[in-house]
Amino acid sequence: GAVVSQHPSWVICKSGTSVKIECRSLDFQATTMFWYRQFPKQSLMLMATSNEGSKATYEQGVEKDKFLINHASLTLSTLTVTSAHPEDSSFYICSATAGANTEAFFGQGTRLTVV
């Protein structure tokens, strides 16, 4: 199947700093990318949907100024957690699709720990 690469796989940062997570589709053009967050023992929750070249659509309760999403090309989307705090510590996963009714491919996830 297609490959989605997410980097880094884990990161530890100090409270107040910003962290950027990259999501790349390696062998297909991802018209839509999704960012999810998963707290311990909970299911994945959608944070935002981004289409290439346009602004991301954020789910209710997700602060767009805190979680900056950029989808500047058909193969790369980035999620930047700005001014991170310990409560932002979570597992973040991206997924990418080539179209609305096609299979979704997921990155390996990024475990963020804010200390």
Next chain:
Amino acid sequence: KQEVTQIPAALSVPEGENLVLNCSFTDSAIYNLQWFRQDPGKGLTSLLLIQSSQREQTSGRLNASLDKSSGRSTLYIAASQPGDSATYLCAVAGNQFYFGTGTSLTVIP
């Protein structure tokens, strides 16, 4: 809004048993449904994808069915093995993806 429910939340079976995991969704207007496996602290591994026009998909010991009209999908695992122990998630694709809460499976040697 689409709601996806998985039952049971946790399941423990002895090795070799066949088992069924259930997934239900409230809005039948979906493009497809995927079953995933998630190991602790890891990302997702896609197991099976069923398009909305399909009734079932099979891969090895896994068989997934889809009844869109009733909003149900099942994942059947034959001859379970300890290595099958993981959390299994279903996700339905409409305008976005909606995940179920997962079923935590433990296969006892």
